Ligand SMILES: Nc1ncnc2c1ncn2[C@@H]1O[C@H](COP(=O)(O)OP(=O)(O)O)[C@@H](O)[C@H]1O
């Protein structure tokens with residue numbers, strides 16, 4: 001599904017990613033763990049196509065297509081979804097309007113009929129109930145005045161509505177209390193299946209108790225320094241990133 | 249004479265001399281006197297130049313150089329009018345009322361043509377306009393031929409009145425100067441939606457003057473959708489006077505025209521009056537639009553809110569000048585003014601000049617101005633959700649305008665405005681493609 005080979009990228013001439021190799025086969029959920037500043041968000045932004053990063057080497061393909069050559073909206077249309085670590089506030093853009101516009105844009109590219117306001121509301125309400133989101137969040141500006149937890153849930157709501165083939169979740173667990181964490185994890189687990197892949201980026205092992213990954217990769221200094229099974233996450237919890245880094 | 253046609257102020261004065269025997273009200277001494285006084289003022293001032301403080305950022309030389317003829321309206325003109333909004337419509341072609349195109353049946357108030365009713369309008373024409381101070385009001389006074397006259401009786405809810413101004417296609421530049429009078433008697437209300445349009449390629453000057461009297465406890469919603477043809481000049485002056493407890497809401501969209509001035513003078517003359525002046529200027533290649541407001545707080549306990557948003561693409565230029573005057577008796581005035589500009593192009597330019605002049609001591613008055621570009625983070629967030637770049641930009645532009653557009657409370661006016669904004673955007677996209 002997603003294949004990253006030797007990917008290097010820099011910001012303003014400063015190297016951040018230094019040759020990342022990572023492959024997520026279709027239907028698998030992988031975790032990327034790493035200390036602050038190791039390049040986790042940079043990796044997710046480069047995959048989603050944010051401006052300002054210069055790719056200096058390597059490649060990333062999505063279903064065989066050259067991901068790095070595509071516009072952000074083309075990546076979304078191809079089925080890639082990024083749950084932002086810091087969801088962006090859009091004052092003046094109503095959440096319902098935003099969600100429906102996004103959903104219909106994707107439906108158009110998939111050759112599916114667009115949803116009118118009523119049809120959309122029905123679908124959205126259903127998804128929101130599953131995420132224990134109050135309905136008035138549809139009326140508010142996108143992420144405006146949302147608490148940290150509400151923003152994260154709004155990201156998961158978008159994922160559930162847009163139904164991507166691959167989701168990159170950038171620290172979707174950070175700042176959540178245990179109840180919210182469970183809700184978010186349930187939301188991700190509900191998506192899992194043979195046609196859904198995910199890259200779950202996290203700083204803590206805690207999330208991985210609820211979302212059990214197929215594989216775990218450790219990112220330090222812009223490189224994957226170790227990969228292993230789900231037990232690797234627990235190992236890190238005990239010994240910390242320093243030991244992995246030293247061993248690498 | 250055609251070969252040697254006179255231009256600038258001389259041209260207009262020349263036309264006045266030539267036309268005066270044919271202008272409406274020629275046999276009414278008070279009309280003749282108004283016109284003569286205005287002509288003297290206009291002869292002295294000429295068209296305003298940038299040496300005058302109020303015109304520092306807007307250059308009317310293009311208007312002076314155009315040289316205008318009388319509009320030659322034919323009967324076929326105006327056959328393809330846009331759909332009517334609300335239940336009543338007054339249509340003006342080249343500044344002249346067209347009863348055959350209008351639909352004013354069954355309205356619960358008096359409405360008609362200024363040219364027809366001029367005899368009855370002594371004391372109303374010129375009650376608020378100040379031709380000695382505003383040269384364009386002088387020009388209008390000298391040459392007005394027609395206009396809308398509306399009087400809503402006390403306590404009557406007037407509903408929505410559509411005022412449509414259309415310029416007909418002409419080979420030679422034409423000019424018209426309608427004078428519109430709106431009076432709301434105590435406790436009455438009206439929504440006036442004004443649309444101004446014209447041909448794609450015609451050069452014309454539309455120089456309307458409004459005299460608006462809002463009586464005690466009355467409410468006027470005035471939505472102005474300026475969508476003139478791309479080569480047009482629209483220079484408009486609105487005078488409004490609001491009595492105790494009355495409300496005047498003005499929303500002006502400047503989306504058309506080549507050179508546009510939207511000048512508003514509002515006086516809050518009775519306690520508890522309110523005024524909301526909001527607007528959006530959406531400008532594209534080569535357009536210049538100027539919104540200049542004067543808010544005169546002359547009575548205590550009045551509130552005024554102004555929110556103006558300007559969106560500038562390619563080489564366009566926006567101007568906002570807003571003056572709030574709080575006179576000594578106007579205690580407990582609550583005044584707010586905000587002017588924000590969104591640049592879609594590095595070649596655009598905005599001039600912004602707020603001015604507060606406060607003589608009362610118990611006053612809450614604030615103003616602010618911001619300039620910015622579309623936010624790259626926001627744009628990326630939308631695109632990462634699959635929304636194509638152009639649609640994403642349009643959403644952010646609409647979001648930028650929200651605060652001003654939300655000030656338009658009437659749903660019909662609001663719908664008209666939103667449609668106009670969408671239309672502007674798709675035109676920008678077509679031009680860019
Ligand atoms: N826009 C930026 N400009 C300069 N440096 C940046 C920028 N964004 C991130 N960095 C730097 O890149 C490194 C990796 O950041 P990031 O990818 O956010 O790490 P993580 O998500 O793993 O905490 C850090 O050293 C950070 O300071």
Ligand SMILES: [Mg+2]
Pocket residue numbers: 040041042085170171
């Ligand atoms: Mg991060």
